Amino acid sequence: MKIKHIFYLLAAIVVLQSCEDFLDIKPKNYGIPVNNTSSDSVLYKTASEAEAALGGTYADFKNEYFELDYFVNGDAQADDAYAGADNPDNFQIDDYKIIATNRNVSRDWVYLYSTIGKANRVVNNVPKVIDPALTAGRKTEMVAEASFIRAFCYFHIVQLWGDAPLQLKDLKSLSPETLPEVYEQVFPPKASTGEIYAQIILDLETAAAGAPATAVHKGFATKGAANALLAKVYATQEPHDWEKVNDYCQAVMDGGYSLLPEYDHLWDNEHENSAESIFEVNYFGGSVDHNWGTQMFRGLDWKKFNVPTNDLVAAFDAEGDAIRKNSSIVFLDVTGKWSDNHWPQNHYPFLNKYRYFVSPSDQNYIFIRLADIMLLKAEALNELGDLPGAKSLVDQIRARVDLNPTPANSKEAMRLAIEKERRLELAFEGHRWFDLRRTGRAIPVINAVKDGSGASLGYNLTETRLVWPVPQAELDKNVNLSQNPGY
Numbered sequence: 001m002k003i004k005h006i007f008y009l010l011a012a013i014v015v016l017q018s019c020e021d022f023l024d025i026k027p028k029n030y031g032i033p034v035n036n037t038s039s040d041s042v043l044y045k046t047a048s049e050a051e052a053a054l055g056g057t058y059a060d061f062k063n064e065y066f067e068l069d070y071f072v073n074g075d076a077q078a079d080d081a082y083a084g085a086d087n088p089d090n091f092q093i094d095d096y097k098i099i100a101t102n103r104n105v106s107r108d109w110v111y112l113y114s115t116i117g118k119a120n121r122v123v124n125n126v127p128k129v130i131d132p133a134l135t136a137g138r139k140t141e142m143v144a145e146a147s148f149i150r151a152f153c154y155f156h157i158v159q160l161w162g163d164a165p166l167q168l169k170d171l172k173s174l175s176p177e178t179l180p181e182v183y184e185q186v187f188p189p190k191a192s193t194g195e196i197y198a199q200i201i202l203d204l205e206t207a208a209a210g211a212p213a214t215a216v217h218k219g220f221a222t223k224g225a226a227n228a229l230l231a232k233v234y235a236t237q238e239p240h241d242w243e244k245v246n247d248y249c250q251a252v253m254d255g256g257y258s259l260l261p262e263y264d265h266l267w268d269n270e271h272e273n274s275a276e277s278i279f280e281v282n283y284f285g286g287s288v289d290h291n292w293g294t295q296m297f298r299g300l301d302w303k304k305f306n307v308p309t310n311d312l313v314a315a316f317d318a319e320g321d322a323i324r325k326n327s328s329i330v331f332l333d334v335t336g337k338w339s340d341n342h343w344p345q346n347h348y349p350f351l352n353k354y355r356y357f358v359s360p361s362d363q364n365y366i367f368i369r370l371a372d373i374m375l376l377k378a379e380a381l382n383e384l385g386d387l388p389g390a391k392s393l394v395d396q397i398r399a400r401v402d403l404n405p406t407p408a409n410s411k412e413a414m415r416l417a418i419e420k421e422r423r424l425e426l427a428f429e430g431h432r433w434f435d436l437r438r439t440g441r442a443i444p445v446i447n448a449v450k451d452g453s454g455a456s457l458g459y460n461l462t463e464t465r466l467v468w469p470v471p472q473a474e475l476d477k478n479v480n481l482s483q484n485p486g487y
Contacts, residue, residue, distance in 0.1 A: 042125070042128050042129065042130065043121065043125040043128070044125055044126065044128075044129050045129075045131065046129075046131045046133070046134075047129065047131045047133040047134035047138075048133075049129075050122070050125075050126050050129050050131075050134055050142065051134075051142075053118070053121060053122050053125075053126075054122050054126075054142050054145060054146060056118060057115065057118040057119050057122055057146055057149055058145075058149070058219070058220070060111070060114070060115040060118065060149075061219070061281045062281065062283070062289075062291075063111055063115075064107065064111065065107070065108055065111035065112065066281065066293075066365070067291065067292060067293030067296075067365070068293050068296050068305070069104055069107070069108050069111075070367075070430050071293075071297070071305075071306055071428065071429075071430050072090055072093060072104065072305060072306060073093070073108070073156075073160065073430070073433065074429070074430030074431055074432060074433050074434060075306055075427075075428055075429075075430060075432055075433070076090060076093060076094050076305070076306050077093050077094065077433040078432035078433035078436060078442075078446070079309055079311050079312065079432070079436075079445060079446060079449045080308070080309060080311075080312045080423070080427055080428065080432045081306040081307060081308055081309060081312075081351075081428065082094060082306075082307040082308075082309055082342055083095075083305065083306075083307075084303060084304055084305045084306055084307035085302070085303050085304060085305045086303065087104075087305075089102045089103045089104045089105075090104065090305065095459065096446070096459060096460065096461045096462075096465045098465070098468055098469060098487075099469065099487070100469040100470065100471060100472040100475070100483065100487055101471075101472045101473075102469075102471075105468050105469065105471050106471040106472075106473050106474075108160070109157075109161075109470075109471050109474060112153045112154075112156060112157050113153075113157075113165075113167065115149065115150075115153050116150050116153050116154065116167060117167070117170065119146040119147070119149045119150035119153070120150065120167065120168060120169060120170045121170045122142060122143065122145075122146035123143050123146045123147060123150065123168075124169065124170050125170070126139050126142045126143055126146070127139055127143065140210040141210055141211060141212055143206065143210060144206055144207045144208075144209065144210030144211040144221065144226075145207070145211055145220065145221040147203040147204070147206040147207045147210075148203065148204065148207035148211060148221035148225060148226055148229070149221065150203050151199075151200045151201075151203035151204045151207065151229065151233075152229065154166075154196055154199065154200050154203075155200055155229065155232075155233060155236075157196070158193055158196045158197060158200070159236065159434055159437065160467065160468050161467055161468050161470065161484065162193050162467040162484060163190040163191065163192055163193055163196075163484075164190055164191065164196065164470075165188035165189065165190060165191060165481070166188070166191035166195055166196055166199060167185070167188055168199070169185060171185050171186070187477075187478045187479065187480050188478070188480065189480040189481065190480075190481065190482065197233065197237045200233055201230065201233060201234075204226050204229055204230045204233065205226075205230070207221055207223075207225075207226035208223050208226035208227055208230065211223050211225070211226055213255075217273045217280070217282050218273045218277045218278065218279060218280035218282070218366075219273075219279075219280055219281055219282040219364075221279070222278075222279075223255065224251075224252055224255040224256075224257065224278050225278050225279040225368060227248045227251040227252045227255070228248070228249075228252045228278050228279070228368045228372075228373050229279075229368065230244070230248045231244075231245050231248035231249045231252065231373060231376055231377075232368075232376065234248065235376055235379065235380070235438060236434070236437075236438040240383070240438075242379075242380040242383040242384050243380075243384070245376060245377070245379070245380040246377060246380040246381060246384065249373050249374070249376055249377035249380060250377065252278065252370070252373045253370070253373065253374065253377065256275075257275055257276060257277075257278060257370040258275045258276065258370065259275075259276050259370055259371060259374075259396070259397075259400060260274055260275065260276045261400070262400075263323055263324060263327055263400055263401050264323070264326075264327045266327075266353075266366065266369070267327055267352070267353045267354075267355060269355075269356050269362070269363055272364045273364070275370075276369050276370045276371065277366050277368075277369050277370075278368040278369055278370060278373070279366075279367045279368040280364050280365065280366045280367065280368075280369075281364055281365045281367065282364050283361065283362045283363065283364055284362055285360050285361070285362030286360055286362075287360060289362075290359060290360030290361050290362060291354075291361045291362065291363050291364070291365070292359065292361070293354070293365070294354040294355075294356060294357035294361045294363050295357050295358075295359060295361065297350065297351040297354050297357070297428075298330075298350045298351060298352075298354060298355060298357040299350075299357055300332070300334060300337060302338075303337075303338040303340075304350060304351075306351055306428065307340070307342065307343070307348075307349060307350075308328075308329045308349040308350070308351065308427075308428075309342070309449070310342060310343075310450070310451055310452035311449050311450065312329075312423070312427060313325070313329065313349065315420065315423060315424060316328075316329075316424060319403065319420070319424060320403070321401060321403060321424050323401040323402060324401050324424050324425065324427070326352070327352060327353065328351070328352055328353055328427045328428055329349050329350070329351070329352050329427075330349070330350050330352040330355070331347050331348060331349050331350075332348055332350060333345065333346045333347070333348070334346075334348045342451060342452060343452070351428050353427075353428050353429070354428075366429065367429075367430070371397055371425050371426070372422075372425075372426055372429075372431065374393050374396065374397060375393065375394065375397060375418055375421055375422050375425065375426075377393055378390040378391075378393035378394050378414075378418055379415075379418050381393070382411055382414045382415060382418065383411075385411075387409075387410070387411065387414060390414050390418070391405070391406060391408065391414070394406045394408075394414075394417060394418060394421055397421060397425055398421070406421070415439075419435070419439065419441065422435055423435075437466055442461060442466060443461050443462070443463070443466075446459050446461045447459050447460065447461055462486070464484070464485050464486025464487070465486065467484055468484070469483060469484055469487035470482070470483050470484055470487075
């Protein structure tokens with residue numbers, strides 16, 4: 001144990017003796033929420049306290065990670081969007097030149113582990129609540145919902161960083177006697193990717209078994225959301241388990257969801273929490289509960305983030321996909337406002353899915369929806385040798401936007417057809433980068449991307465750049481962490 005780390009912990013013990021809430025100390029320094037309660041005490045005394053803790057965990061879906069960085073990481077890190085704006089940290093992500101002091105990388109680490117810490121407290125402490133107002137059934141639901149949130153966050157962590165700390169406990173006391181255990185919790189080593197995936201699956205199985213089938217809106221974890229995320233996890237974890245992907249996708253499709261008849265209804269702010277939505281962050285407007293993230297992608301007051309790429313526009317045009325293109329991208333005149341290397345000022349693109357951007361915006365974000373799961377099932381069926389079954393699902397998605405059936409007539413052709421269909425269907429929903437990574441297509445696709453004139457953009461994506469560096473600030477604080485290769 002490093003001397004300076006012992007000093008940090010002993011100093012915390014001294015402060016703890018004169019401070020009622022240790023939460024004021026550690027999260028700011030380490031991104032690891034810690035509670036100042038004795039090991040034999042009950043953290044939540046009443047049902048309302050427990051519900052408030054779960055509500056606070058859900059509230060993190062409205063932080064900067066999920067309102068902005070979620071889309072930068074999924075779309076600007078891929079070939080669907082340029083970084084836009086003027087943030088050098090975003091440029092590093094867009095150009096695959098991230099360094100360990102990148103501020104986006106550092107804050108995303110802290111955001112995700114902070115939410116995990118909140119979920120841990122619910123998972124570990126709600127079963128101990130003795131208030132009879134909190135029934136056994138509701139306790140099961142709350143643990144299931146918190147387990148879903150924890151799995152959701154770890155799924156992002158393992159895809160972004162690979163090996164990473166796996167924290168499942170909330171620290172409840174700090175004293176010289178508990179120093180060895182506390183040390184391992186506050187300065188955790190990395191767990192392997194396999195260990196993290198195993199925990200994600202365990203959490204999602206808990207969620208699928210215990211979460212309610214429906215909720216007041218799609219912003220809460222349900223059995224359908226857990227099954228959908230399990231399908232995505234099994235399609236991402238190596239080796240892929242296509243049988244399980246198929247089974248969990250089918251469970252979702254049997255769960256009462258259906259495609260909206262009009263693609264644009266997903267984005268018109270009049271059909272929120274629809275039959276197609278599986279997990280959706282709800283905003284209600286006003287000064288307290290508005291979606292400020294929409295202002296990051298659309299507006300004429302300053303140059304926005306996530307500018308649609310020439311390559312994506314060309315993909316829509318080559319497919320004759322006017323419906324999804326118009327729902328996803330809008331071209332405006334920005335003459336005299338700013339210039340751009342990729343687009344002329346009089347024909348400048350913005351994201352159009354998040355079109356209700358005037359503050360205070362009440363537009364929701366849809367994170368998981370049925371079309372995503374149908375295309376994932378098509379992928380599983382294709383890998384399992386059921387080409388007609390895969391084709392049927394792809395054609396259902398295409399029919400909604402008035403496109404002819406896919407001409408793909410072999411496993412290899414269908415792989416590419418599904419890849420293209422997912423790109424056009426799910427553009428700017430944060431999926432593209434992770435799709436390319438899990439299918440092993442990121443390096444060849446990204447390094448072949450061209451600009452509007454057909455010239456190479458010169459990307460040099462390599463195997464080591466498929467994961468992010470561990471933030472330097474975390475390495476400086478935790479001797480048990482090691483940097484990822486290549487950084």
